[in-house]
Amino acid sequence: MSNLIRTAQLADLPQLKAIYNHAVAHSTATFDLYPRDDADRLAWFQAHQGKYALLVCETDGVIAGYASLSRYRERPAFDGAAEVSIYLHPDFRGQHIGSQLMQKILAFAAQQPDIDTVVSLITSENTVSIHLHEKFGFTLCGVIHRCGKKFGRYLDLSIYQILF
Numbered sequence: 562m563s564n565l566i567r568t569a570q571l572a573d574l575p576q577l578k579a580i581y582n583h584a585v586a587h588s589t590a591t592f593d594l595y596p597r598d599d600a601d602r603l604a605w606f607q608a609h610q611g612k613y614a615l616l617v618c619e620t621d622g623v624i625a626g627y628a629s630l631s632r633y634r635e636r637p638a639f640d641g642a643a644e645v646s647i648y649l650h651p652d653f654r655g656q657h658i659g660s661q662l663m664q665k666i667l668a669f670a671a672q673q674p675d676i677d678t679v680v681s682l683i684t685s686e687n688t689v690s691i692h693l694h695e696k697f698g699f700t701l702c703g704v705i706h707r708c709g710k711k712f713g714r715y716l717d718l719s720i721y722q723i724l725f
Contacts, residue, residue: 564658566665569615569627571606576624577617578602580648589684589716590648592709608632612673613643616665618658625653628662630670633680641677643670647693659693667697671725678724684709685717699723 569577582596597605609615609629618625626649633642647662670676683690685704699721707715 563620564625564661565619566616566661567619569606569609569617573617573624573627574599574602574606576650577606577627580624580627580650583651584648587651589711590687590690592684592711592716592718594711612676614666614669616662616669618653618662620653620658623650625650625656626658626662628666630666630676630679641675643673643676643679645670645679645681647690659689660696663693663697667723676725678722681721683719683721685719691719691721694721694723697723 578597578599581591581593581602584590585593585596606615609631613630613632615627615629617627626647628645628647630643630645633639633644645663645666647659647666649658667679670679679699680702681690681694681699683694685691700723702720702722705718705720708718709716
C-alpha cells in the first residue's frame with residue numbers, strides 16, 4: 562500500500578464528499594448537521610485554489626483523506642490567516658495519514674508569503690485531532706464552551722494556532 566499526496570482534482574469530489582458527509586453523520590469532528598450536496602462541494606473545491614490548497618492522500622486509487630487550507634474569515638484584515646482541516650476515510654484511520662497530510666499542508670502554507678498563521682477549530686472532545694495539532698506545534702489559544710450542539714449534547718470548541 563503506497564500513499565500519494567497530491568493536489569485534489571475535480572474527479573476526486575465524489576470521494577471527498579463521501580468522506581466529509583460520513584463525518585457529518587457519524588462524528589463531532591464537524592459541527593455541520595446536514596450532508597453537503599454536489600453543488601456545495603463544487604463551490605468548496607473552487608474556493609480551494611491558490612493559497613487555499615486542497616490536498617488528498619490517495620492510497621491504491623482510493624482517497625484515504627484530505628487536508629485543506631481555507632479562508633479563516635471574510636474580512637480582509639484576516640487574510641494573513643488560514644484555517645486547516647483534515648478529514649480521513651474511516652477505513653484509513655490510525656495509519657498516520659493525518660500526519661502525512663498535516664506535514665504537507667503546513668509546508669505548503671509556510672511557503673505562502675501572505676499566510677502568517679494557520680488556525681484550527683477543533684471540537685474539544687476530539688483528542689486525536691488535538692494530539693495531531695500539538696504534535697505539529699500548534700498551541701491552544703482558548704476554548705469556547707457549549708458553542709455547538711450535535712447529537713443532542715452541547716460541545717466545546719478548542720482554538721489552536723501555529724505562527725510562521
